[in-house]
Amino acid sequence: MRRRTFVAMIVLIGLFASPYALSAEEQQRLMPATIIRVLDGDTVEVILENGARQRVRLIGVDCPELTDKDPSVRDYAFAAAAFTRELLEGRRVWLETDMGTLDKYGRLLAYVWTAPPADFAEEKIRDCMFNAILLLEGYAYTYMLMPNTKYAEVFVGFQHEAIMEGRGIWGTMTRWIHIIVYVTNTGKKYHGDGCRYLASSRIPMTLAEAMWRRYERCQTCKPPYWISAEISLE
């Protein structure tokens, strides 16, 4: 009995001590930066405060690869990349590193905060950490690699939520992602089959790829479209 009480105390101390307070060391690890380019769903390029350009790989998440051999996987990658670009490009962010800071490609491994968090409570993570948003919206899978596992447990919970709700990769996205639309050699719009603007050239492409390649929807033929980011960040 006494032993059980002791164990309970340790658990309580653990809960209060770790994720909720921001230590001086943690504050120091938050680096302001501006996102200048989105390379794919989980990789971006930033300018740091000192003017240096840096590639950043988001920790704890993995989006489908733009270079995957399977075209159907690439469509998920296009969608994820377009989503990240829509929400992050040009945006000021705060980068939090974990235990390891650079990967073998020289990319900074970071959690990308869209607002500087006062604490690391789950609600803050849910609302303002882009890594978490990718998981919650179903654009990425959890990808834990030692030693960068600070949010591992929370991330798994967020992924589970996305699966249960059928978000993104887990449901809604599969309905539209591979829809074929058409672009032309020179135009900036994408079209539905039979549009009069397709008279001279007609290149088929999935809707997901058209979004990533920045084609806009033709207002004449009104092909299917997709709002990648229905959420708004703080």
Ligand SMILES: [Zn+2]
């Ligand atoms: Zn058209």
